[in-house]
Amino acid sequence: GENVEQHPSTLSVQEGDSAVIKCTYSDSASNYFPWYKQELGKGPQLIIDIRSNVGEKKDQRIAVTLNKTAKHFSLHITETQPEDSAVYFCAASKNQGGKLIFGQGTELSVKP
């Protein structure tokens, strides 16, 4: 079945630095790749997503890149702030609105 691998599992950066989280997926039929931010004790919140017909998408300090050939996609956060500290999950789906397969999660810590 579909599998999504996410690295690193933990990431610590200084405030103002950039953070990069990478994911690979196994099912070539996947065409929708969202990223979620989860704070302690809460449900996941969508922060950015990308579809397979696009290679890169940016929203202020957050960007996502997709390499369909290599089957990997990455989250880039620039100018990190302490409030960016949370667990981030990548996910893959065969269609937007369909069932999501999540990566293992990355615990991001931004030190002031």
Add this chain to the structure above:
Amino acid sequence: GAVVSQHPSWVICKSGTSVKIECRSLDFQATTMFWYRQFPKQSLMLMATSNEGSKATYEQGVEKDKFLINHASLTLSTLTVTSAHPEDSSFYICSARDRQKLPEELFFGEGSRLTVL
């Protein structure tokens, strides 16, 4: 934005009892909802897909007789953990699909934390 509400947000029960968790889409109709389970410091694992008016589709390894899912209306799906045991203690999260939006959007609830003593 669309809101998905889960109730209760946390529940403690005794081993052997059953617990029902509700997932409601507050401002849209959701013909499909998804139920996930998340153990501490782990990822979200899909348990089942809940379809309004029909039987849920369970993922491999998820016991359908233990995790009863009912999706009787377009805004409500329920997950009942039957004969709960301590190993069922987990964070249960639902998501609902808004099919009236194009492309379709998926919204997550805030989760329900179950602790079985």
